[in-house]
Amino acid sequence: MPRKVSLIHFLLFLCPLLFCTIFLYLLIAWSVYISMVDWRGITPSWDFVGLQNYAQLFRLERFYIDLRNNALWLILFMVPTSALGLILAYIVEVTGRGETFFRTVFLYPAALSFVVSGTLWTWMYAEEGVINTILKALGLSFLAGKWIADPDRALYCLIFAAIWQYLGFAMVIYLAAIKGIQRSTIEAAILDGATGWKLFWYVVLPQIKHANLVVIPLLALSALKIFDLVWVMTMGGPGYATDVLAVFMWQAAFAQHFVSLGAAIAVVLFLLSLVVVIPYAKMALERWFK
Amino acid sequence: MRWKIALAYIILTGLTLFWILPYYVAVATSFKTLKEVTEAKYLEPPTTLCIDAYIKALREEGRGLLNSLIVSLPATFLSVLIGSLGGYFLARFRFRGAQLIFFLVAVATFIPYQILLVPLVQVMGALGLMNTYAGLIVTYTVLFAPWAALISSAFFMAIPKELEEAAMLDGAGPLRTFFMIVLPVAAPGIVSTTIIVFTSVWNDFLFALTLSMSPEIRPVQPTLAALKGSFVAEWNTQMAGAVLASLPPLVIFLLLGRYFIKGLLAGALKT
Numbered sequence: 001m002p003r004k005v006s007l008i009h010f011l012l013f014l015c016p017l018l019f020c021t022i023f024l025y026l027l028i029a030w031s032v033y034i035s036m037v038d039w040r041g042i043t044p045s046w047d048f049v050g051l052q053n054y055a056q057l058f059r060l061e062r063f064y065i066d067l068r069n070n071a072l073w074l075i076l077f078m079v080p081t082s083a084l085g086l087i088l089a090y091i092v093e094v095t096g097r098g099e100t101f102f103r104t105v106f107l108y109p110a111a112l113s114f115v116v117s118g119t120l121w122t123w124m125y126a127e128e129g130v131i132n133t134i135l136k137a138l139g140l141s142f143l144a145g146k147w148i149a150d151p152d153r154a155l156y157c158l159i160f161a162a163i164w165q166y167l168g169f170a171m172v173i174y175l176a177a178i179k180g181i182q183r184s185t186i187e188a189a190i191l192d193g194a195t196g197w198k199l200f201w202y203v204v205l206p207q208i209k210h211a212n213l214v215v216i217p218l219l220a221l222s223a224l225k226i227f228d229l230v231w232v233m234t235m236g237g238p239g240y241a242t243d244v245l246a247v248f249m250w251q252a253a254f255a256q257h258f259v260s261l262g263a264a265i266a267v268v269l270f271l272l273s274l275v276v277v278i279p280y281a282k283m284a285l286e287r288w289f290k
Numbered sequence: 291m292r293w294k295i296a297l298a299y300i301i302l303t304g305l306t307l308f309w310i311l312p313y314y315v316a317v318a319t320s321f322k323t324l325k326e327v328t329e330a331k332y333l334e335p336p337t338t339l340c341i342d343a344y345i346k347a348l349r350e351e352g353r354g355l356l357n358s359l360i361v362s363l364p365a366t367f368l369s370v371l372i373g374s375l376g377g378y379f380l381a382r383f384r385f386r387g388a389q390l391i392f393f394l395v396a397v398a399t400f401i402p403y404q405i406l407l408v409p410l411v412q413v414m415g416a417l418g419l420m421n422t423y424a425g426l427i428v429t430y431t432v433l434f435a436p437w438a439a440l441i442s443s444a445f446f447m448a449i450p451k452e453l454e455e456a457a458m459l460d461g462a463g464p465l466r467t468f469f470m471i472v473l474p475v476a477a478p479g480i481v482s483t484t485i486i487v488f489t490s491v492w493n494d495f496l497f498a499l500t501l502s503m504s505p506e507i508r509p510v511q512p513t514l515a516a517l518k519g520s521f522v523a524e525w526n527t528q529m530a531g532a533v534l535a536s537l538p539p540l541v542i543f544l545l546l547g548r549y550f551i552k553g554l555l556a557g558a559l560k561t
Contacts, residue, residue, distance in 0.1 A: 009379070009464050017376025018391065020435040024398045030409035044412075088305070091298045104547055105306050108313070111543035111550070112536050113493030115511045119518050119532040120312040123319070123525055130315050130332045164309065172551050173558060196294065214558050218400075225402045228495040232515050249404045254500065259408055266404040273402050281396035284559035289389055 028270070035263035042257055053264040063265075065240045066248050069155060073244065074223040076159050077166075082215050084163075085170025086208075090200060092171070093178050103175070107168030114165070118232030121161040122148065125233075148234055151241040158233055158242050165229075166222065170215050177211035178204060217280045224273050245269050320344065320529040327526050343526035344534070347517065351531050353505055354513030358492055359538075360423055361509055365430035366488040372431065373438025373487075374446075374480060378468060381443035382451075395436040396559065403433070407500055414501060421503045429501060430491045437557065438487050444556035445479020446472070482553030485546060489539040510535045 038049045057063050092102045109117060124130045125147035132144040148154045181204065189203040227246035230236060236243030236251075245265055253262025319327055320343050321336040380392055410429065411420070419425030453475060457467045473480065498509040505513070514535045521527045543550050 009383075010385075012465060013375045013379035013468075014391070016372040017379075017395070017435055017439050020372060020432045021391075021395050021398055023432050024406065024436070025394070027406045027409040027413075028401075030412075031405050031407075034408055088302075091302060095295060095298050095302070100547070102302065102306065103551070104544070105309050107547070107551070108540065108543060109309070110554070111489060111539045112313075113495065113511050113539075115493075115495050115514050115518075116532045116536040117312075119514065119528055120316050122518070123316065123529065124312055126525075128330065129525075130311070133330050133332055164312070167309075169554065172554060176555055218558055221400055221402075225404075227404075228511075231495070231499075232518065246402065246404055250407070250496075250500075253408055254411075263408050266402070266407065269402045270405040273400070274397075277397050277400045280400065280559075281393050284396055285389060285393050287559075288392060289384075 031263050031270075032267055034260055035267045037260055039259040039263075040257060040261070041259075044259070049260075053260045054268075057261060057264050057268070062240055062243065062248060063245075066243050066245045069240075069242065070224060070226075070244050072155060073159055073162075073226060074220055076156065077162050077223045078216060078219045081163050081166050081170050081219055082212070085167055085215065086174045086211075088167070088171045089174035089178055090204065093175060099175075103168070103172065105168075106171050109165040109167075110169050112165070114228030115232050117161060117165050118229050121157075121164075122233050125157055148242075149238060151238045154234055154238060154241045158229060161233070162222070162226065162229060166219060170219065173215050174208060174211050177208040181207045213283060217276045220276050221273060224269065224276075316529040316532055319526050320347075320533050322526050324524060324526055343524075343530035346521075346524075346527045347530035347534055350517045350521075350527075351510060351513050351534055354508055354510035355534060357423070357502075357507060357513075358510040361426045361430065362488055362491045365427045365434070365491050366484060368427070368431040369434040369438045369487050369491075370442070370480065370484050372435040373440075374442040374473070374476075374483065375468070376435070377439035377441070377443030378446045378472060380439065381446035382454075395439055399437045399440060403496055406433075407496070410497075411500060420501060421507050423507060425501055426498065426507075426509065429497050430494070433497070434487045434490060437490075438483050440559060441483045441486060441553055441556045442476070442479060444559075445476050445482070448479075449475055478549065479552070479556070481546070482549045482556065485542055485550050486553035486557050489542070489550075492539055 035053055036048060036050055037045060038047045038052070039045045088102075088106065092099055112120075122129075126132075127146055127149065129147075131147065132141075135141055135144045145153060148157045185207065186199070186203060189199055194203055225246060226244055227250070230242050230244055230247050231250075234242045236247045246269065249262050249265040249269065251262075252258045252265060315332050318335050319332065321339050321341070323340045323342065326336060326340075376395075380388060380395075414420045414425045414429070417425075419428065449472065453471055454467050457471045458464075462470065493511065494509075495511040495515070499512045499515075502508040502512065514531050517531045518528050521531075
């Protein structure tokens, strides 16, 4: 192996990847620029207006509704998915049998697209659909409702569908982390009399911190990016009950042709994501180059 | 302890049934006639296997499935090729700027893609690639090559260096060593990378929606979304459409689940 990296190797191996990456960053920079011109309508306009689009955005009520919805989504999606994923991983590991089976059952939704799962869940939630029918059969018809057509429930219904889709992902990562714990650590704890919850709380949980640092940021990012599911199931409705920034951005930029405003929303979304992405990438970097 | 295990199994069984439910109902509904669907016995399997819904869904979605195949296969191949070349280099060589490149690649992988959309439409328009297969293939390649690099490099790091050193001593050049020695050894990792990238391309909605307008080009996900909108009350057709659109990644997942999971773990940068 050559100790020194020669230019020709660099070009051969890394250039195509660098080209793609640089292209992505150029697009990001260009988006930021577009958010500062006054492009509205089909044909571009390049008059520089500074932060006016952002000022306009911050005056729109829809922006705050979406921020709230994204925030609700973040918390109500991230917390149950990671907690349930961890518990599930622990149960599967402790019971010891059927791991492949349970992994398949809980992870298969991760192989589906949001459009597919959105179609499935629209049917589950339909007024004459699956959930209402089951509730009525169980004599619980007082719980039946309009679900995603009900402005008070719709957002939670969508979040639940997302949990359904991501639970397996959280579970698999926790499962890998639990498996990584030294057998001897657990055996020593059991010898010391740790059982059940104590074993989980004091021995397992501290050992899988690094899994939390993977699961929680990635779930947070998915909550921030959420688009397809909302688009397919409710289009942000009823009213703006399930509207999120990503949907607002698309409609502003490509349906209403407030292109610069759309770019401004995208930049806001991007900046919010950096709060998670930068520490995450740094963490990965440290593991990588340690 | 015994009752705890029993309780664990009860929880697992309940959750298992619930997690299977949406897809089970979708498959059951897709094989029913519309009349049978209205009887509201959703949990029961269809009395006869009626494929009318599939015929109808295929008429609407068949082209979308074909388009997705035409776009996904080359895009996946190119992403994995570019990604694994770069990923190998990042995993093997320590050079100045390596950390910066890794960082930039990682950030680009996880950002919300909304930030790329408006300029991308402009670039594609300027290149005459709007609403073309080529436009979609280029987009997905650029988008997923960085991620493929991260996933594959996790696997390259696990390969012992001695292997390449031996090949190099025998006079093989770096490219030759990569394709003849490294890739075959890293094949399971490349399979994982390929599965994750293919699934992501096939399942993408955002770029498919934005960069394709006509049914001749439009991939399957936006086609399914359109089908869902135009067959509102025909649940069996909608479900058949959803099942068809989900089949390729789902079959891959069921057959190659272990590779899928390894790819997911590597893709989460959990090394």
